[in-house]
Amino acid sequence: MLIQPKLSAGCGPTGQRGVVLMIALIVLVAMTLAGIALVRSVDTSNIIAGNLAFQQAATHAGDTGTETAVGWLQANNAGITLQANNFPAGYAAARTDPAAGQSWDAFWTNVLIPAGQVVTLAPDATTGNTVAYTIQRLCNALGDPVNPGVDCAVSQSATVTTGSSKGAGVIALQYSAQVYYRITSRITGPRNTVSYIQTIIAM
Numbered sequence: 001m002l003i004q005p006k007l008s009a010g011c012g013p014t015g016q017r018g019v020v021l022m023i024a025l026i027v028l029v030a031m032t033l034a035g036i037a038l039v040r041s042v043d044t045s046n047i048i049a050g051n052l053a054f055q056q057a058a059t060h061a062g063d064t065g066t067e068t069a070v071g072w073l074q075a076n077n078a079g080i081t082l083q084a085n086n087f088p089a090g091y092a093a094a095r096t097d098p099a100a101g102q103s104w105d106a107f108w109t110n111v112l113i114p115a116g117q118v119v120t121l122a123p124d125a126t127t128g129n130t131v132a133y134t135i136q137r138l139c140n141a142l143g144d145p146v147n148p149g150v151d152c153a154v155s156q157s158a159t160v161t162t163g164s165s166k167g168a169g170v171i172a173l174q175y176s177a178q179v180y181y182r183i184t185s186r187i188t189g190p191r192n193t194v195s196y197i198q199t200i201i202a203m
Helices: 013-075 104-112
Strands: 130-137 158-160 172-174 180-189 193-202
Touching: 013 130, 013 180, 013 193, 104 180, 104 193
Parallel strands: none
Antiparallel strands: 130 180, 158 172, 180 193
16 A cells, blocks of 8 residues: 655745745846846947047047148248237237136137138048137247347247267257247037147248
């Protein structure tokens, strides 16, 4: 005669099914939350990478403003043209700087643009970047840079060597007098990208 053992209530397979279901639901919720967090992390990383790419492209586009400004300076370097302001060409014969605590963006928007000292180039149809530039002679006043009152930053006009293969003090190294100019380019692009680059040249 075969005797089957009796199962206590809640101890057999039937009593275990509810606990397994609850554990499975908890694991499923945890995996769902982890998946959502991963998607958001990847999405944020893509946005940051895209913004950095736009910023880098805007910075590279600033070379266009610099080259245009250098070309204008070279074309007008003769005579006394550069001793006076030419705001329509974006040129100031005396430097102006942002006030204490003022950002370059605020200085550009509130001072340079209202004064008409900015030249804006045509937008780049490929990248969507727009380049604007201004040129400032690094002098404290208008006029001839030779005049001490104009107080320009200039390169050394002449110096005497303290030693050479031909003897100390024999050769004087002569330099042509050059005035320094600061070219500031502002680039605006997609996603509200704004970038500034500054270049100092001597002519």
